[in-house]
Amino acid sequence: MTDLTLADMPDPLTRANRQVVLRSRPDGMLKNDDVEVVDGPMPELGDGQILIRMVYLQMDAAVRSWLDEGEGYLPAVEIGAAVRGGGMGRIIESRHPDYTPGMWCGGGLPGWQDWVVADGDDPFVNAFPPEHDAVFQIAVIASAAATAYFGLTDLGEIKEGDSVLVSAAGGSTGSVAVQAARNLGATVVGIAGSDDKCRWVESIGAEVCLNRRTEDLAARLKEIRPKGFDIYFDNVGGDILDLALRRLAIGARVVIIGAISMYNDKGRPPGPSNYLNLINKQAKMVGFQGMAYVQRYPEAWERMWDWRREEKMDFKVDRKFGLENCVDQLNALFTGANTGKAMVQICDDPGPGPY
Amino acid sequence: MTDLTLADMPDPLTRANRQVVLRSRPDGMLKNDDVEVVDGPMPELGDGQILIRMVYLQMDAAVRSWLDEGEGYLPAVEIGAAVRGGGMGRIIESRHPDYTPGMWCGGGLPGWQDWVVADGDDPFVNAFPPEHDAVFQIAVIASAAATAYFGLTDLGEIKEGDSVLVSAAGGSTGSVAVQAARNLGATVVGIAGSDDKCRWVESIGAEVCLNRRTEDLAARLKEIRPKGFDIYFDNVGGDILDLALRRLAIGARVVIIGAISMYNDKGRPPGPSNYLNLINKQAKMVGFQGMAYVQRYPEAWERMWDWRREEKMDFKVDRKFGLENCVDQLNALFTGANTGKAMVQICDDPGPGPY
Numbered sequence: 059m060t061d062l063t064l065a066d067m068p069d070p071l072t073r074a075n076r077q078v079v080l081r082s083r084p085d086g087m088l089k090n091d092d093v094e095v096v097d098g099p100m101p102e103l104g105d106g107q108i109l110i111r112m113v114y115l116q117m118d119a120a121v122r123s124w125l126d127e128g129e130g131y132l133p134a135v136e137i138g139a140a141v142r143g144g145g146m147g148r149i150i151e152s153r154h155p156d157y158t159p160g161m162w163c164g165g166g167l168p169g170w171q172d173w174v175v176a177d178g179d180d181p182f183v184n185a186f187p188p189e190h191d192a193v194f195q196i197a198v199i200a201s202a203a204a205t206a207y208f209g210l211t212d213l214g215e216i217k218e219g220d221s222v223l224v225s226a227a228g229g230s231t232g233s234v235a236v237q238a239a240r241n242l243g244a245t246v247v248g249i250a251g252s253d254d255k256c257r258w259v260e261s262i263g264a265e266v267c268l269n270r271r272t273e274d275l276a277a278r279l280k281e282i283r284p285k286g287f288d289i290y291f292d293n294v295g296g297d298i299l300d301l302a303l304r305r306l307a308i309g310a311r312v313v314i315i316g317a318i319s320m321y322n323d324k325g326r327p328p329g330p331s332n333y334l335n336l337i338n339k340q341a342k343m344v345g346f347q348g349m350a351y352v353q354r355y356p357e358a359w360e361r362m363w364d365w366r367r368e369e370k371m372d373f374k375v376d377r378k379f380g381l382e383n384c385v386d387q388l389n390a391l392f393t394g395a396n397t398g399k400a401m402v403q404i405c406d407d408p409g410p411g412p413y
Numbered sequence: 414m415t416d417l418t419l420a421d422m423p424d425p426l427t428r429a430n431r432q433v434v435l436r437s438r439p440d441g442m443l444k445n446d447d448v449e450v451v452d453g454p455m456p457e458l459g460d461g462q463i464l465i466r467m468v469y470l471q472m473d474a475a476v477r478s479w480l481d482e483g484e485g486y487l488p489a490v491e492i493g494a495a496v497r498g499g500g501m502g503r504i505i506e507s508r509h510p511d512y513t514p515g516m517w518c519g520g521g522l523p524g525w526q527d528w529v530v531a532d533g534d535d536p537f538v539n540a541f542p543p544e545h546d547a548v549f550q551i552a553v554i555a556s557a558a559a560t561a562y563f564g565l566t567d568l569g570e571i572k573e574g575d576s577v578l579v580s581a582a583g584g585s586t587g588s589v590a591v592q593a594a595r596n597l598g599a600t601v602v603g604i605a606g607s608d609d610k611c612r613w614v615e616s617i618g619a620e621v622c623l624n625r626r627t628e629d630l631a632a633r634l635k636e637i638r639p640k641g642f643d644i645y646f647d648n649v650g651g652d653i654l655d656l657a658l659r660r661l662a663i664g665a666r667v668v669i670i671g672a673i674s675m676y677n678d679k680g681r682p683p684g685p686s687n688y689l690n691l692i693n694k695q696a697k698m699v700g701f702q703g704m705a706y707v708q709r710y711p712e713a714w715e716r717m718w719d720w721r722r723e724e725k726m727d728f729k730v731d732r733k734f735g736l737e738n739c740v741d742q743l744n745a746l747f748t749g750a751n752t753g754k755a756m757v758q759i760c761d762d763p764g765p766g767p768y
């Protein structure tokens with residue numbers, strides 16, 4: 059991690075577009091050698107478009123998956139292109155009637171670069187008033203909200219009184235899932251990677267959170283919930299998924315949102331060998347694909363903002379500065395080095411304008 | 414396989430109860446050394462009970478799973494007890510008003526023995542008129558009907574025009590699933606273990622059936638259904654499940670009814686490493702547990718009898734004679750040696766009486 063601070067960041071209004079471009083497909087974790095920070099072309103604004111100065115880049119596990127060739131839900135990032143990823147910036151110029159300078163804007167998946175031009179009519183482009191809480195937007199709304207909410211409601215079929223298990227509960231998605239499950243009337247058990255994370259997870263609504271590095275998870279889960287879990291919200295895969303498959307209640311739902319433990323593996327990762335327990339427990343394992351919920355995202359967002367106002371939705375961010383730190387900050391997701399939502403701030407917020 | 418014929422079978426009305434009892438827990442496939450054919454006690458008939466002379470024993474993969482210690486949906490068969498299993502026999506005596514001698518009766522899970530006493534009020538005991546087709550009952554109704562029907566309808570959410578893939582399609586459950594899927598308006602692709610089985614599967618409703626021993630399944634499935642399958646009806650697990658997980662259509666349902674390829678494995682079998690494709694395809698994997706459908710079994714049975722009358726439900730049986738052949742006939746399910754429903758006939762049908 060390079061030790062940059064806000065003071066090292068370029069002036070936000072300088073029209074120069076630095077980009078982190080992909081040079082080679084990563085083998086395992088993304089390495090700094092796989093990318094290059096270059097002075098890219100400044101994008102040109104056309105009719106119906108908006109020009110955005112990116113301020114915050116959000117680090118999501120999915121970013122890693124987009125770097126591999128394969129059958130993902132989006133095409134692989136091309137060699138030479140800026141790494142794809144979500145973020146928030148300020149609209150600096152607009153040639154679209156719905157947008158005005160000073161608004162916060164996500165710009166679809168703007169990627170790891172300073173400046174982006176987006177089509178105002180692109181359904182993935184959402185703008186917000188200048189006073190919008192862009193950090194909550196990054197940390198909760200734009201990354202975890204739909205996954206946690208629809209994962210629990212639509213796929214998890216959550217009911218009051220359900221017993222829910224959440225892995226990576228101190229992570230950005232897990233921590234939102236813990237709180238959403240609690241807010242929806244369930245009791246929650248978390249699994250996280252450090253005592254600090256566990257205590258935080260307990261402070262935001264888990265009845266108990268187990269440290270996967272120090273606790274005998276199999277024994278403790280059985281002890282805490284002898285009848286098993288109605289929902290297992292999985293974003294780690296691997297051994298913990300296998301273990302959870304042995305602790306299902308009758309009729310349980312296993313919601314698979316990803317497998318952090320596998321994103322960097324080459325070849326075929328091992329599958330969950332206890333999947334046959336789905337038969338014994340009349341259970342199902344359901345894959346959550348955010349793209350299927352695009353039309354309904356606002357429903358999840360509204361609930362999250364409501365919960366935020368009611369002080370029932372806490373969050374943490376792990377913020378580093380400068381495009382040079384994107385790779386390390388992405389990798390933190392997989393090593394568990396970060397606490398809360400990992401993000402990179404690439405310039406000072408230029409404020410609401412005028413510019 | 415011992416070469417016994419119907420002529421070698423004991424007189425059905427002799428009151429002597431031979432049993433195949435478990436002597437040791439099998440390591441891998443059940444071996445003849447793990448069991449012993451003994452002269453067991455003749456069961457005594459009490460009030461409200463019926464005495465059944467077993468005629469046909471049906472071989473189901475689940476029988477093997479009941480021999481292991483573990484967390485199954487039924488307790489493990491005890492050492493010294495008759496091996497548990499389904500079958501059909503004639504009621505020879507009745508002390509329950511709903512049953513009369515001459516009726517066919519399943520007697521719950523009577524196990525591998527000549528004579529059984531059952532409680533007339535036991536909900537798992539079903540009797541049928543003397544002229545009932547006991548072999549169709551064994552081959553389709555009592556073994557595959559509920560699994561195929563509810564697996565496709567309730568769990569598979571089958572719709573007209575769906576594309577369905579069935580593995581072990583020449584087996585007893587698979588062949589019923591192929592026909593049920595076709596009868597419910599889907600197009601069906603089968604996978605089976607020999608050319609003979611494949612041709613039969615095609616004759617009963619699959620558009621095409623692939624020989625897993627000679628065909629490049631990955632390539633052929635992609636070629637036959639480029640858009641993937643809406644339903645995969647799995648009763649083999651292992652490599653074929655993994656392969657099918659790569660050929661799912663958006664929103665697909667993978668119905669897991671068992672894993673013949675794993676029943677005889679000790680330790681943790683490998684899980685399906687392509688399970689993460691459930692995310693990309695917004696798909697789910699659902700475990701079928703027959704016990705959950707007991708109250709609704711008649712719904713499946715009625716459909717099967719209707720289809721039988723309409724000549725839209727064919728079946729095959731692989732019949733051997735004598736309790737001495739139970740072990741080999743059970744193992745045939747796992748080696749693929751049988752074609753159609755494996756059963757053992759242990760005496761001549763004593764007919765409808767009077768006895």
